[in-house]
Amino acid sequence: MKKWLVGISAAVVLLAPQGSIFAATSKNMQVYFNKVNIVVNGQASASNTILYDGSTYVPIRNIAEMMKDLPVTFYPNEKIANIGTIPVGQQEPGVPSVQTDNSKNDVREQKRDTEINAVFDTITLMVNLQKVEANNFLYNGRTYVPLRAVSNILGLGVAYDDATATAYIGTVPEGITIKPSDSSKSPEASGMYHVPAHGEMNGWNLLKGHPYEDMTEIYYQVNGSMVLTQVKDIRNMDMDELITWVDDDGRTIRNTRRDIHKFFGSFSNQYTSSWFSSKFGDVYADYLKVSALNANNLVDQYLYETGQLEVPESQVTLKPNTPTIEATPDSxxxxxxxxxxxxxxxxxxxxxxxxxxxxxxxxxxxxxxxxxxxxxxxxxxxxxxxxxxxxxxxxxxxxxxxxxxxxxxxxxxxxxxxxxxxxxxxxxxxxxxxxxxxxxxKQITEAWIDEDTLKEKTGVRFAFTGKTGVDDYALTAPPTKNSTEKQITLELKLPSHWNTSSSGDATEINGLHIKKENGKRYFLVKDLEKFNFITPIKESKxxxxxxxxxxxxxxxxxx
Structure with missing residues (x-):
C-alpha cells in the first residue's frame, strides 16, 4: 500500500552486503519496457513487459488474464498472491485484501530503456494454493514474475522470435524456434567459474569470468537454500579527489569523491536519481556502475548453471475448472x-x-x-x-x-x-x-514536528550543503509576503552517527533543538517560531x- 525510493550505498574498498535471494530487497535496475511482445495461443497480450538482466518479466495479474480471467487474490498479512482458485477441502491462507492486483487499471508503459527502483521477492506466489518457486519484484503497484514462470504456470511451451521480439506461449507459428526460457543460459554461454577466496574473505567463493571483473570482485556463500553475496569495488579511483558541484540555491560546493559517494547512499531516499545525475553527472554514473550492479542475479545464474542450486521451476498448471470455495469473512x-x-x-x-x-x-x-x-x-x-x-x-x-x-x-x-x-x-x-x-x-499545535510535516505545512525547504562533509544540512524558511525580504537559512551539522542509526537524542545545533526517532528528524516548534520559520495559527476551519x-x-x- 506504500511506495518508496531506496538507493544502494557502496564505497570503494568497503564490502556492501547484497542480501539473500529469498529476502525482499530494493534495487536500482536498468530495464527495457515493452521490448518483448507476448502472444498466447494466437492472441496478443496487452501486458506490460520488463526486460531485465536478460529475462522478460510480466505482471502476475496478466497471467490470470491469459487463462480466461482467472482471479488473483492477495493475502496481505501472509504476503501471498494466489492465482486461480481455492480447491475444495482447503482453507484460504488468510483474509483476502479487497484491493487485489486485478482491481487496478494498467497504464501502458512507453517502450524505452530506463532506470527504475523495484523491491525484490515481495510475495510468495501460489497457483490453486500450490507454491510456485519464482523470483518476483514489485514495481508501480504490480508484482512481476519471469516469463519462464508464466510458461510453467500455464503448462505451455514458449517460443521466441528474435526478428519481431515476440514471445509465443502455447500455439507457435511456423518457423519459430522453441526455447525453454528466455533467461536460460548454459555454463558455456556465461563462462563463469569460481575460486576459493583468501584473506578477510576466507571461507567465501570468488566469482570469476563475469562481465564486471574489471570493476568488482563478487563473493558468495551457499548455506542450504540461502545465498549471501558481497561486492568489492576494485576500480582505481582517487576517493580524495575534490569534486565541484552547484546546489539548488546556486552555491558552489567542493567535496571529496568519498563524501559524495556517502551522500549518494545516505540521501538516496530524499533525492531522485535524476537529481543526482543532474548535479554530479559522471561522478554519479561511475558510482552506479558498482552500487547498482545486480550481483545476486550473476551468482544465482552461475549456481543454477553448475547445479549448486536447483533451478526454481514449477510444474503447477492452472485449471480453470477447478472447484472453488467462495470464502468471505463475517461482518x-x-x-x-x-x-x-x-x-x-x-x-x-x-x-x-x-x-x-x-x-x-x-x-x-x-x-x-x-x-x-x-x-x-x-x-x-x-x-x-x-x-x-x-x-x-x-x-x-x-x-x-x-x-x-x-x-x-x-x-x-x-x-x-x-x-x-x-x-x-x-x-x-x-x-x-x-x-x-x-x-x-497548516495549523501546528505539537511540541515537536517532523521534517516531512514541516515541509508540507509551511514550505520550509531542506538541502544537503556538503560544505565540510556528508553530515552538512540546511533548512530555508518559506518565502515571505515581501518578495524583497531575504529568506532565512539556518545551516546545521547533524551528528555523524545519525547517518547509520534510526534514533538519536535531542541535541541543540545553532540554537535549534533536533532529535531523531524511527528514521525521521524532528524539530522543536518553539525554536522554529523563534527563528521565524513558522508562525503559529490558533484556529482552523x-x-x-x-x-x-x-x-x-x-x-x-x-x-
Missing part, C-alpha cells in the same frame, strides 16, 4: 494475528466491500496524544474516507449525502453552525457524527467527519 469487527483490529464491511445489500483498519484513514495519527487523535475505526468510528469505499458520499457545509450508485440512500442535514470551531459533534437521522480538524490549513459504526448498522447502511 463486523475481528482481529489480525498481531492484534490489529480489523473491520469487515458489507453494504446494505450484503455485498462484501473489504477489510479496513485504523491506518486506512488518511488522517490517522499513530501514537498521538488522545486530544489530537482523530476518531478511530477500532473505537467504533468510521471516517468519511473509508465510508467512501462502501458508498458514494458527498460532504458539504450543511449536509452529507450517501448514495449507492445513482440511488440516494440517506441525506444527513448538519447544524448551521457546524463549521464553527467549538462545534465538535452532532446527531442527524439518529446517526452520531464527529468532526476532526485535519490541520491541512478545515475538517473531516466520522460516523458512529453502530448507528450506521442500526440504520441498515452496514450489515
Amino acid at each position: 463486523g469487527y475481528n482481529k489480525y494475528g498481531d492484534g490489529t483490529v480489523v473491520f469487515y464491511a458489507y453494504d446494505r445489500s450484503g455485498t462484501y466491500k473489504g477489510e479496513f483498519i485504523d491506518s486506512d484513514d488518511k488522517y490517522y495519527v499513530k501514537n498521538a496524544d488522545e486530544n489530537s487523535h482523530p476518531p478511530k475505526l477500532s473505537d467504533g468510528w468510521i471516517s468519511l474516507g473509508i465510508l467512501q469505499n462502501i458508498y458514494q458520499v458527498s460532504y458539504q457545509d450543511t449536509q452529507i449525502v450517501i448514495k449507492q450508485g445513482t440511488e440516494e440512500v440517506v441525506r444527513l442535514p448538519l447544524p448551521s453552525n457546524w463549521n464553527q470551531i467549538d462545534v465538535r459533534e452532532t446527531t442527524s437521522s439518529n446517526i452520531r457524527i464527529k468532526k476532526y480538524d485535519t490541520g491541512i490549513n 478545515d475538517f473531516t467527519v466520522y460516523f458512529k459504526v453502530d448507528d450506521l448498522t442500526a440504520a441498515g447502511l452496514l450489515k
Whole structure:
C-alpha cells in the first residue's frame, strides 16, 4: 500500500552486503519496457513487459488474464498472491485484501530503456494454493514474475522470435524456434567459474569470468537454500579527489569523491536519481556502475548453471475448472494475528466491500496524544474516507449525502453552525457524527514536528550543503509576503552517527533543538517560531467527519 525510493550505498574498498535471494530487497535496475511482445495461443497480450538482466518479466495479474480471467487474490498479512482458485477441502491462507492486483487499471508503459527502483521477492506466489518457486519484484503497484514462470504456470511451451521480439506461449507459428526460457543460459554461454577466496574473505567463493571483473570482485556463500553475496569495488579511483558541484540555491560546493559517494547512499531516499545525475553527472554514473550492479542475479545464474542450486521451476498448471470455495469473512469487527483490529464491511445489500483498519484513514495519527487523535475505526468510528469505499458520499457545509450508485440512500442535514470551531459533534437521522480538524490549513499545535510535516505545512525547504562533509544540512524558511525580504537559512551539522542509526537524542545545533526517532528528524516548534520559520495559527476551519459504526448498522447502511 506504500511506495518508496531506496538507493544502494557502496564505497570503494568497503564490502556492501547484497542480501539473500529469498529476502525482499530494493534495487536500482536498468530495464527495457515493452521490448518483448507476448502472444498466447494466437492472441496478443496487452501486458506490460520488463526486460531485465536478460529475462522478460510480466505482471502476475496478466497471467490470470491469459487463462480466461482467472482471479488473483492477495493475502496481505501472509504476503501471498494466489492465482486461480481455492480447491475444495482447503482453507484460504488468510483474509483476502479487497484491493487485489486485478482491481487496478494498467497504464501502458512507453517502450524505452530506463532506470527504475523495484523491491525484490515481495510475495510468495501460489497457483490453486500450490507454491510456485519464482523470483518476483514489485514495481508501480504490480508484482512481476519471469516469463519462464508464466510458461510453467500455464503448462505451455514458449517460443521466441528474435526478428519481431515476440514471445509465443502455447500455439507457435511456423518457423519459430522453441526455447525453454528466455533467461536460460548454459555454463558455456556465461563462462563463469569460481575460486576459493583468501584473506578477510576466507571461507567465501570468488566469482570469476563475469562481465564486471574489471570493476568488482563478487563473493558468495551457499548455506542450504540461502545465498549471501558481497561486492568489492576494485576500480582505481582517487576517493580524495575534490569534486565541484552547484546546489539548488546556486552555491558552489567542493567535496571529496568519498563524501559524495556517502551522500549518494545516505540521501538516496530524499533525492531522485535524476537529481543526482543532474548535479554530479559522471561522478554519479561511475558510482552506479558498482552500487547498482545486480550481483545476486550473476551468482544465482552461475549456481543454477553448475547445479549448486536447483533451478526454481514449477510444474503447477492452472485449471480453470477447478472447484472453488467462495470464502468471505463475517461482518463486523475481528482481529489480525498481531492484534490489529480489523473491520469487515458489507453494504446494505450484503455485498462484501473489504477489510479496513485504523491506518486506512488518511488522517490517522499513530501514537498521538488522545486530544489530537482523530476518531478511530477500532473505537467504533468510521471516517468519511473509508465510508467512501462502501458508498458514494458527498460532504458539504450543511449536509452529507450517501448514495449507492445513482440511488440516494440517506441525506444527513448538519447544524448551521457546524463549521464553527467549538462545534465538535452532532446527531442527524439518529446517526452520531464527529468532526476532526485535519490541520491541512497548516495549523501546528505539537511540541515537536517532523521534517516531512514541516515541509508540507509551511514550505520550509531542506538541502544537503556538503560544505565540510556528508553530515552538512540546511533548512530555508518559506518565502515571505515581501518578495524583497531575504529568506532565512539556518545551516546545521547533524551528528555523524545519525547517518547509520534510526534514533538519536535531542541535541541543540545553532540554537535549534533536533532529535531523531524511527528514521525521521524532528524539530522543536518553539525554536522554529523563534527563528521565524513558522508562525503559529490558533484556529482552523478545515475538517473531516466520522460516523458512529453502530448507528450506521442500526440504520441498515452496514450489515
